[in-house]
Amino acid sequence: MKNQITTYLSLGTNQGNKLDNLQNAIYKIADKVGSVSKISSVYKTASWGFESDDFLNICIQVSTDIPAQQLILTLLNIETELGRKRKETESYTDRNIDIDILLFDDDIIFSKNLIVPHPKMLDRKFVLAPLAEIASLIMHPITKTTIANCLHNCSDNSEIIIVNEKLKRPIPISEKYNYIAIEGNIGAGKTSLANMMSKDFNTKLVLERFADNPFLPKFYTDKERYAFPLEMSFLADRYQQLSDDLAQLDLFKNFVISDYYIFKSLIFAQITLQQEEYKLYRKMFDLMYKEITKPDLYVYLYQNTERLLENIKKRGRAYEQNIEANYLQKIHDGYKSFISTQQNLNTLVIDVSEIDFVNHPEDYQSIIHQIKKA
CATH class of the missing domain: 3.40.50.300 (P-loop containing nucleotide triphosphate hydrolases)
Structure with a gap:
C-alpha cells in the first residue's frame, strides 16, 4: 500500500479560454498526480503586479503518493503540455496556466526548486480565498493558524469575485x-x-x-x-x-x-x-x-x-x-x-x-x- 499525502494546489489563468484551461489542468492532475478530492469555486481577480486581463483562480485538494520534489516537476510538465511558455524574466506575465504547490501535508520544505508552504500565499487573497473555501480548518504549518484565520488576517484588499461557472471533479x-x-x-x-x-x-x-x-x-x-x-x-x-x-x-x-x-x-x-x-x-x-x-x-x-x-x-x-x-x-x-x-x-x-x-x-x-x- 502506497502512502497517500494530501496536497493543496493553486491554479490560475488569464489567457485564452480560461475555464477550459482550468478544467484541462484538473484532468491532467487527476491522471498524473492523484485523486482530486475537492475543487473550490472559480474566483476572478485583477492581474497581480502587472496590467493585463483578469485572472481566474481556483484551489484544489489532491491525494497523491508522489514525493514533493517529483510533484513540482510533474506539475511543470503539465503546464508545458497545456501550452505554457515560460519567459526569461522575473516579472509577472500572462500565462494560460499556472500551478503552484501551496501545502504538502504539514511539511515545511526549503530547497532550490521548491518552498512549501508557498512563500507568498499569505499575502495573496486570490490564493487564500479559494483555499479557505475547501480547507478552512487546515493549519498553516509555519504560522500555526488555520487557513480561515490566514485569510482574515491577509492585508491584500484586492477585489475578488466568485463566478457562476463550476468545474467538474474527475471521479477517481x-x-x-x-x-x-x-x-x-x-x-x-x-x-x-x-x-x-x-x-x-x-x-x-x-x-x-x-x-x-x-x-x-x-x-x-x-x-x-x-x-x-x-x-x-x-x-x-x-x-x-x-x-x-x-x-x-x-x-x-x-x-x-x-x-x-x-x-x-x-x-x-x-x-x-x-x-x-x-x-x-x-x-x-x-x-x-x-x-x-x-x-x-x-x-x-x-x-x-x-x-x-x-x-x-x-x-x-x-x-x-x-x-x-x-x-x-x-x-x-x-x-x-x-x-x-x-x-x-x-x-x-x-x-x-x-x-x-x-x-x-x-x-x-x-x-x-x-x-x-x-
Missing part, C-alpha cells in the same frame, strides 16, 4: 467502481495489471489460485484424462474465493480488483471437456453463477497470439511451454463470444498487443485512462 476509479474484474488469455498480463492497480489504488486484491491446483500440470500432459477434474476443481475454488471476498465487499464497500471472473470457468470448459462432461459441468456452473456478484467493470486484455506465446515462454512455467497457438485462439474465441452475448455486463476491451504496461509507465497510464473513462 476508487469511487467509480467497487469491483473490477480483469480478464485475458493465458499470458495476456491480467495478473500483472491487477497487481499494479491494487498497489496504486490501495484495493483488495483477489488473485486466482491456479498454482495450488494439482491437476493443472497433469492436464497439460494428458488433457483428455484430467480436463474434467481440473475444470471442476477450478470452478469450485473460484466460486469459493469470489463468494468469500465479494461478500465482504457488500459489508464494507471495499474496492476489489480480481485477475479473473467466474465465467472464465465456462469458457475453458467449452474448449477442454467432452460433450457429456460439459452438460454436467454446465448444470453446476449455472447454479453457482447466479450467486456471484457481477463486476462493475469487466476488463478484457486482448493480446495477439504471437505475443502470448512470447510471454508464456518468458515467464517459464514448465507445464505451459507446450501450449499451442490453436489452443490460445480457441480461448480467445470463447472470450469473444462471451463478451458479445453479455448485455448487462459493463465491458471494456483493451488491445495490449503493441504496448508494454509493465515496463513503460506511459502505457500503464493509457490503460488507467481508458478504465477511468469506461
Whole structure:
C-alpha cells in the first residue's frame, strides 16, 4: 500500500479560454498526480503586479503518493503540455496556466526548486480565498493558524469575485467502481495489471489460485484424462474465493480488483471437456453463477497470439511451454463470444498487443485512462 499525502494546489489563468484551461489542468492532475478530492469555486481577480486581463483562480485538494520534489516537476510538465511558455524574466506575465504547490501535508520544505508552504500565499487573497473555501480548518504549518484565520488576517484588499461557472471533479476509479474484474488469455498480463492497480489504488486484491491446483500440470500432459477434474476443481475454488471476498465487499464497500471472473470457468470448459462432461459441468456452473456478484467493470486484455506465446515462454512455467497457438485462439474465441452475448455486463476491451504496461509507465497510464473513462 502506497502512502497517500494530501496536497493543496493553486491554479490560475488569464489567457485564452480560461475555464477550459482550468478544467484541462484538473484532468491532467487527476491522471498524473492523484485523486482530486475537492475543487473550490472559480474566483476572478485583477492581474497581480502587472496590467493585463483578469485572472481566474481556483484551489484544489489532491491525494497523491508522489514525493514533493517529483510533484513540482510533474506539475511543470503539465503546464508545458497545456501550452505554457515560460519567459526569461522575473516579472509577472500572462500565462494560460499556472500551478503552484501551496501545502504538502504539514511539511515545511526549503530547497532550490521548491518552498512549501508557498512563500507568498499569505499575502495573496486570490490564493487564500479559494483555499479557505475547501480547507478552512487546515493549519498553516509555519504560522500555526488555520487557513480561515490566514485569510482574515491577509492585508491584500484586492477585489475578488466568485463566478457562476463550476468545474467538474474527475471521479477517481476508487469511487467509480467497487469491483473490477480483469480478464485475458493465458499470458495476456491480467495478473500483472491487477497487481499494479491494487498497489496504486490501495484495493483488495483477489488473485486466482491456479498454482495450488494439482491437476493443472497433469492436464497439460494428458488433457483428455484430467480436463474434467481440473475444470471442476477450478470452478469450485473460484466460486469459493469470489463468494468469500465479494461478500465482504457488500459489508464494507471495499474496492476489489480480481485477475479473473467466474465465467472464465465456462469458457475453458467449452474448449477442454467432452460433450457429456460439459452438460454436467454446465448444470453446476449455472447454479453457482447466479450467486456471484457481477463486476462493475469487466476488463478484457486482448493480446495477439504471437505475443502470448512470447510471454508464456518468458515467464517459464514448465507445464505451459507446450501450449499451442490453436489452443490460445480457441480461448480467445470463447472470450469473444462471451463478451458479445453479455448485455448487462459493463465491458471494456483493451488491445495490449503493441504496448508494454509493465515496463513503460506511459502505457500503464493509457490503460488507467481508458478504465477511468469506461
